[in-house]
Each structure stands twice: as structure tokens, then as C-alpha cells.
Amino acid sequence: MQTTVADHPLIAHKLTLLRDSSTDTPTFRRLAYELTTLLGYEATRDVKLESVQVGTPVGIASGVRLARPVPLVVPILRAGIGMLDGFSSLLPEADIGFVGLVRDEQTLLASTYATRLPEDLTGRDTFILDPMLATGGSMETVIRMLADRGAATVTAICLVAAPEGLARLGTAFGGEVPPIHVVTGAVDAHLNQKGYIVPGLGDAGDRLFGTI
Numbered sequence: 001m002q003t004t005v006a007d008h009p010l011i012a013h014k015l016t017l018l019r020d021s022s023t024d025t026p027t028f029r030r031l032a033y034e035l036t037t038l039l040g041y042e043a044t045r046d047v048k049l050e051s052v053q054v055g056t057p058v059g060i061a062s063g064v065r066l067a068r069p070v071p072l073v074v075p076i077l078r079a080g081i082g083m084l085d086g087f088s089s090l091l092p093e094a095d096i097g098f099v100g101l102v103r104d105e106q107t108l109l110a111s112t113y114a115t116r117l118p119e120d121l122t123g124r125d126t127f128i129l130d131p132m133l134a135t136g137g138s139m140e141t142v143i144r145m146l147a148d149r150g151a152a153t154v155t156a157i158c159l160v161a162a163p164e165g166l167a168r169l170g171t172a173f174g175g176e177v178p179p180i181h182v183v184t185g186a187v188d189a190h191l192n193q194k195g196y197i198v199p200g201l202g203d204a205g206d207r208l209f210g211t212i
């Protein structure tokens with residue numbers, strides 16, 4: 001597994017605002033959008049392309065377009081929805097799938113309550129959106145779903161990751177999975193006893209969409 005910590009100054013600046021508990025929900029949503037565009041730029045660096053030619057007003061230009069089949073992006077509900085508009089602004093041609101997961105607050109195990117994915121992902125680049133990589137259980141579940149459907153690559157984009165979650169993903173898969181790349185804005189110190197990232201930013205879903 002490859003991990004990229006995208007430590008661009010603008011990412012560090014916006015992430016600091018995002019973490020601040022005095023940041024209100026509208027600002028939090030805007031920052032999540034902006035951070036996803038910056039992280040998404042890094043995460044799509046190796047997206048598959050194919051050659052095309054276009055006619056310009058004065059000649060023929062050789063260029064590229066996204067390879068077919070187009071990539072699939074999967075926000076993990078709920079909080080991943082807060083990253084979808086930002087990612088779609090970069091890659092509007094991508095198809096969108098959905099997986100709904102919720103962590104049990106006692107056991108920290110993620111359970112699936114919704115799945116809407118293509119059955120066959122053969123040859124496709126795939127991207128997973130989730131602001132928080134904590135224990136890594138949610139991300140591991142979705143990576144397995146995409147790998148089982150034949151995805152060519154899996155790139156997970158997170159705003160904040162915990163070392164525990166990265167370590168888990170690093171050992172969770174055997175040889176039969178596609179290349180996995182995690183792109184994150186920061187790797188924080190550790191998880192607390194309730195499975196929250198420290199210092200993190202709290203409950204990303206609640207900060208985006210309200211407390212359940």
C-alpha cells in the first residue's frame with residue numbers, strides 16, 4: 001500500500017480551520033469541499049488516460065481523455081458525501097457509487113446499511129471518499145467491495161488519518177487486491193479510547209450534517 005501525506009501549505013492552512021471546534025457547519029462544508037479538490041488533484045495524478053485527437057480552429061492537436069470505462073468514485077455515507085462535490089468538480093465524468101456504513105460506538109465495528117455499486121469494475125480506477133480514517137474498519141470494508149468487483153486500482157482520499165488505521169490497511173490484504181493508495185491531508189497522533197482521532201476534528205458526520 002502506498003500512502004501520500006499531501007502536506008501542501010494550503011492544505012495545512014485549511015485543515016487547521018477545519019479542526020477548530022469554533023468553525024461552524026457552513027464553513028466546515030466549504031473547507032471540506034476545498035480540501036477535497038486539493039487532495040483530489042494529488043490523488044488523480046496516475047488516473048488512466050487514452051490518446052485522442054481534436055480539431056482546433058487551425059489544425060489537429062494530439063491530446064488525452066480519461067480512459068474508458070471512466071473511474072468510479074464512492075463516498076462512504078454519511079461523511080463522505082461532504083467530499084463528493086469537491087471531487088466531482090475535478091472529475092465530473094466519473095460514475096458515482098454509494099456505500100453506507102456506520103460504526104458501533106461501543107465495538108467500533110462498521111456495519112453496512114446501503115450498497116449501490118456496479119457489479120463489474122474490471123479495469124476501472126476507483127476512488128473512495130471518507131474524511132476520517134480511524135480504526136480503518138470502514139475503509140477496509142469498502143476496499144474489499146471494490147477489489148471483489150475487479151477494480152484495477154483503489155485510491156482512498158481522507159482529510160485526516162490515524163496511524164492505527166493506516167497500519168491496519170497496510171496488513172489487511174493479501175496479494176489478490178489491486179494497488180491501494182491512501183492520500184490524506186494529515187496523519188495524526190493516535191486514537192482515543194472511543195476510537196476518535198486525536199487531535200482530529202471530532203465527528204466529521206455530525207460537523208457536516210448535524211448530530212444524530
Ligand code: PRP
Nearest residue numbers: 078079102103133134135136137138205
Ligand atoms: C465515521 C467516519 C468514517 C468512520 C471512520 O463514520 O465518517 O466513515 O467513522 O471510522 P473507522 O476508520 O474506525 O471505521 P460514522 O460511522 O460515524 O458514520 P457517519 O459518517 O454517518 O457519521
Ligand code: URA
Nearest residue numbers: 134196197202203204
Ligand atoms: N469518525 C469521526 O467522525 N471522527 C473520528 O475521529 C473517528 C471516526
